Amino acid sequence: QVQLVESGGGVVQPGRSLRLSCAASGFTFSSCGMHWVRQAPGKGLEWVAVVSYDGSNIYYADSVKGRFTISRDNSKNTLYLQMNSLRAEDTAVYYCAKSPSYYSGFDLWGQGTLVTVSS
Amino acid sequence: DIVMTQSPDSLAVSLGERATINCKSSQSVLYSTNYKNYLAWYQQKPGQPPKLLIYWASSRESGVPDRFSGSGSGTDFTLTISSLQAGDVAVYYCQQYYSTPFTFGQGTKLEIK
Numbered sequence: 001q002v003q004l005v006e007s008g009g010g011v012v013q014p015g016r017s018l019r020l021s022c023a024a025s026g027f028t029f030s031s032c033g034m035h036w037v038r039q040a041p042g043k044g045l046e047w048v049a050v051v052s053y054d055g056s057n058i059y060y061a062d063s064v065k066g067r068f069t070i071s072r073d074n075s076k077n078t079l080y081l082q083m084n085s086l087r088a089e090d091t092a093v094y095y096c097a098k099s100p101s102y103y104s105g106f107d108l109w110g111q112g113t114l115v116t117v118s119s
Numbered sequence: 120d121i122v123m124t125q126s127p128d129s130l131a132v133s134l135g136e137r138a139t140i141n142c143k144s145s146q147s148v149l150y151s152t153n154y155k156n157y158l159a160w161y162q163q164k165p166g167q168p169p170k171l172l173i174y175w176a177s178s179r180e181s182g183v184p185d186r187f188s189g190s191g192s193g194t195d196f197t198l199t200i201s202s203l204q205a206g207d208v209a210v211y212y213c214q215q216y217y218s219t220p221f222t223f224g225q226g227t228k229l230e231i232k
Contacts, residue, residue, distance in 0.1 A: 035221070037169075045161075045169065045212055045223040059219040095168050103216050105159035105174035112168055 002026035002108065004096050009113030012086055022079040022096030022110055030054075030074040033099040035106060036081050038092035038115075048094070049081065052102050064090075086117045121145050121215050125224035131232040138200040140227045142213035147193045150217065157217035160189055160198045163226075164209045172211075173198065205231060 097106035122145040156176035161169040173189035
């Protein structure tokens, strides 16, 4: 079954860290660009980060640059997002999504995992 | 960064009627080497993740009904639903993937009149 399944969300205090995972199945994970996109409660979509198929190209939104790290393990078909120095404004549902290449539409999305940053 | 601006913010259309959503980018997303517009449209229903409808501005994703169509080039794009069905109630987003950061429009909420 072709799918992406996120995990690792939860409630965390400001300034703390959290690591999200996205398990891929049913397609050739190592051939695809992978992204994290977030959606604050009641708000629109915000692209967060991208990693190329082999991990050699990575880019972040300015809002998370220097705090978040995207990575992938092609041997485990898994995408990660390490989130440090979390802020209240990072509260959102985090989706992982795949694209056939670095520059293409996002043709498969996970169901999302909720991250709540609150004291 | 490329700013994507959708209009209108919300739209109410009668069943069976045409719905049109516009998207404007702050700079061209047409790549001159391959003449492709790096523009996608997504549909998001309540409680669900987004779903890809259209890519390269006018190519319909597999399984998407042909009442959905995309058009436009350069900086101005349109998503058209030719005959609105009840199941089309959703928020629609455009997105450019021409350059990072891959920005989304603010979304257009489509409802039944």
